[in-house]
Amino acid sequence: MQIKMDPALSSQSGGQKEVALKQGDLFSANVKSKGDGEATLQIRGQEVKVKTEGNLPANGRVSLEVTGAKDGMPVVRQVQQNPQQSQQPQMDLVKLNDGKPLTPELKAAVNHLMEKGMPVNKEVMQSLRNFLSKTDAPSAQKLETIQAAVSKNLTITANKLTAIHSALHGPPISEAVSELLKSTGVDITAGRQHSAGQIESAARQQLTQALQLLMKAAPEQVQSLLKQLDAGGNVKELAAQLQKNFSALLVNNQQAAKFLDNALKLDSLVKPVIESQPIDQSKALMVEEVKTAIRKSPDVKAVVESFAKLSEQADFDPQTKQALQHSAVRAEQFVQNGQELQARQEMMQGIQQASAAYPLKAASEQYQLSDELISQIPMQSRDVIVTRISERLSQAALDFKNIQKDISRNLSQIEYAANQTKQTAVQQTKPLLEATIKMLDQAILKGDFMLHTNMQTEKNLLKASGQLAEASKLLARGEVAQAARITSEVKSMMEKIEFKPSDVKVQHFVSKEIMQLEPASQQRSTAMQLQQSMQMLHNEPSARHAYEHVRALGMTFENEQAHSLLRGSGNEQLTSTLKAMLLKMSQEGKADQSMNQLTGQQLLSKTDTNGLQSMVMTLPFILQEKVENFKVYMQSKNSSQKIDWENCNLYFLFDTKKMGEIGVSLNVSERNLSIKMKNDQEGFEAKMAPITDLAKDRLEQIGYQVQQLQFDRLTNEDQPEEADIQEKAVPIMTEKGYDFSV
CATH class of the missing domain: 2.40.50.140 (Nucleic acid-binding proteins)
Known part of the structure; x- marks a missing residue:
């Protein structure tokens, strides 16, 4: 009973x-x-x-x-x-x-x-x-x-x-994702911005900022250096010219000197990154040559012979070699039975797995369709950019316009009142300013549009919230003129934002039309969606891309499935999530381990009934052309089932092959941020120095104030004894996992 x-x-x-x-x-x-x-x-x-x-x-x-x-x-x-x-x-x-x-x-x-x-x-x-x-x-x-x-x-x-x-103690989800990508022949590097290129871009940005700070002192010389930099000039050489010609100015301009130092440090990292990613072009070129033959050669028997020779290469890893040999045998059987199309399809599946194992990195050497062939392809069979604006996106745009209008109106009133007498300004503007800050914060925390905007707009909105909070403090201190200046800047920025959300994807119709291949299987569709979400997060780590990556794993699968059923409309994207694929495989008695991994993470991230909300996630990510994973532990006040980004604790644990485990602890209180980075290798702080200032600048761009940055060991040599289990209570985040001690 x-x-x-x-x-x-x-x-x-x-x-x-x-x-x-x-x-x-x-x-x-x-x-x-x-x-x-x-x-x-x-x-x-x-x-x-x-x-x-x-x-x-x-x-x-x-x-x-x-x-x-x-x-x-x-x-x-x-x-x-x-x-x-x-x-x-x-x-x-x-x-x-x-x-x-x-x-x-x-x-x-x-x-x-x-x-x-x-x-x-x-x-x-x-x-x-x-x-x-x-x-x-x-x-x-x-x-x-x-x-x-x-x-x-x-x-x-x-x-x-x-x-x-x-979820807590099982094998990392990255292993399952890596195996899925390899088995379906999805190239992990497709659409990737190379890490070395990203570092060089950051170095150029820092040098540009240094030059701009010196523009007033020597406009002609600085303009010349900026043109050389924009034309692809060497960062190290241009920095040396800057140091030589503007040494006196740099002594008096500490900020410019800091940017210049950051540029040199970042530039010094580019070469090691490139050297750490050796590329076996010989194998990649052989694979690409056979792939070209499969697509273009009319003599299928000659193609099968070339494919068979490739499968006998001794330099391939055992798994790739076995897959190629298996495809070669099946392709030969199809040819003998007169099934040429099936033979090409079989060889293409095998060659895709080899391409994933030995990708062709150099853009100039990647296989491309000839201009003559492209000109013969009808327009509908080329790559097409498909833009979809759903009802939800349309509503998000309308909501943002209303919020934008209300905030601009309030800021105009505040700006007008601030130009009146001092006492009147404080009395009239402070309540309205507090209401505006609350309106903007509610929109950031609870509005759907933050999930569909670009990274720059996201940064601007977060920065605006921080600026308005600063204006409120200035008003309380009686500094009306400064508060009025800040509100005017925020008002101008808000009015310039154009929010037009849409779901834009490139549909690749070329190979489908030429090869007449069958539609991609669910495994391949899932692999492609995961690869795309990881690359998007790698190239531009915005809130939207982080959310899409979590969705691609299927962490929100049940919730979205329920909403889809209530609306009476299907959602094709749901069938391409990792969890949807694993659910189907689990019905066949497969993928139980990976399925449990995702379900466990969902259970550990469910809404808490007490005043604190804790979440645990293990997410795959791309590091030096391999799928690795990092753990995320979050804890904040439970504010209407939302994480309070202004007051929360986050802990990231990265497992890398070169540096071992790296822990990053972020403690936020009223947007004041304390960072602690932990690793057991000697010289860790020196290795991280080139990027710490850059990271601090980017955090401040989105409204945080970095108060402290510390370095420490990840594991203590003398580990304290575990507390009695009777003293354990609400889980908290630690460096090595989920700790339940008080």
């Missing part, structure tokens, strides 16, 4: 999960108050009224058992009334465990559940027993998994525990 409390008898908030107790449940609770045959208990942060059997203490924590129900309320009794009856709870637990003694692992898990007010019954006991017996992992890890489930207020089942354990 299951008892659900009458909502009128429970003081829990509407956003919290309703407490459900079954007859026979054992749990711990705090006694808040006691009346005649009734009591108010606090269970997992919620107050619940119950009927009582026997005597209960007036306050304090007690162990209870549900014996039945009366008048819509559960009836409970204390299972340990005095020290002489200390064996009673243990006897009850043995009874729930089918009469078998509890193992130390199971006993520790049950005790933790009861201490946190989670009811323990036969189903929970069986789930715990199954998870602990079937999971091959150290006891500490298994207990940590159970603690994570309890902290998120989840119903304890073996499936949920297995999923959470996979």
Whole structure:
């Protein structure tokens, strides 16, 4: 029998999960108050009224058992009334465990559940027993998994525990993504902005800023250097000229000297990045040559012979060689049966896997269709840019226009009032300015348009919010003129923003028309979407691209599927997410591990019922042309199911081959940011110096004020002993994982 409390008898908030107790449940609770045959208990942060059997203490924590129900309320009794009856709870637990003694692992898990007010019954006991017996992992890890489930207020089942354990302690999701890309022949470097090119671009930007600061002192000479820089001039050589010709000016202009130093440091990193990415062009060229023959040669028998020779190359890695040999045998069989098109398709599948393993990097050497062939292709079969404006995007544009109009109107009133008498300005403008700041912050945190704008607009809006907050402080101090200047700048910036959201994608129709290949499989569509989302995040790490990457993994799959069903319209993108593909594969008994990984991350990121919201995600990303992964731990106040970006804690853990694990801790309080970077290698701080100033500048561009930047070791040589499990509570972020210590 299951008892659900009458909502009128429970003081829990509407956003919290309703407490459900079954007859026979054992749990711990705090006694808040006691009346005649009734009591108010606090269970997992919620107050619940119950009927009582026997005597209960007036306050304090007690162990209870549900014996039945009366008048819509559960009836409970204390299972340990005095020290002489200390064996009673243990006897009850043995009874729930089918009469078998509890193992130390199971006993520790049950005790933790009861201490946190989670009811323990036969189903929970069986789930715990199954998870602990079937999971091959150290006891500490298994207990940590159970603690994570309890902290998120989840119903304890073996499936949920297995999923959470996979997310916390299983193999990284990057392995599954990397294998998917390789098996489907999707080139991870397609559409990528090379990391060396990005660093060089940053170096040029820093040198440009240095030159602009010196423009007034020597406009002609500086203009000449800027033209050389724009024409592709060498950063190091131009910086040397700047140091030689403007040494006196640089002494008096510390900001320009700082930009110049940053440019030189960043430029020094370009060569090591390029050298760290060796390219085997010989294999790539051989693969590309055969690929060209498959597409263009009319003699299919000659193509099969070339393909067979390629598959016998001793220099290929075993997996690629095996795939090519398999495709060569099947292609020869198709040719013998007169199925030339199927033979070309089979060879193309094999060659795509080889292309992914040995991509052709140099743009000048990449395979391109000849101009003569392109001219013969009808317009509808070329690459076409498809722009889609959905109802949701249209509504986001309308919402933004309304907010833009309201903010501009308010800022105009503030600017006008600030030009009046000082006292009048403070009295009239401060409430309106506070309301404008709140309006902008609400739009940034809760508006859909932030997910569909470009990175520059995103930075401008975040910066505007910070500027208005500064204007409010200036008004409070009586500095009206400065406040008026800032509001005028923000008003001008807001009026210039043009927000026209659309979903723009390039549809590649060329190869489909020429080869007449079958539509891409779900695995390949998923691989292509993942590759695209990782490249977009790598090339431009904006909020929109981060969100699209999370969507491509399928972290929002169930939510979007539900909305799609309610609207009565399908969503093609949902079928191309990693989770959608894994769900289909799991029906065939495959991909259980990766499926559990994603489900576990979703469970660990669900909305919390207490005042804090915590989230855990492991995301694949591209690092030096390989798929790696990084872990993200987030914690902030639970503000209407939104992360408060002005007051939150974030921890990123990157696993790199050269530097090992790198931890980055960000603590934000009222937009004041403290950063701590951790790594165990010697000289880590010196290696990071070239990019720290650049990172600080970019953080300040979006409204943060960097107060502190520290470097430390990731792991301490003398690790403190683990705290007693009874002292563990709400999960917090640590360098090595999800720590549950207080």
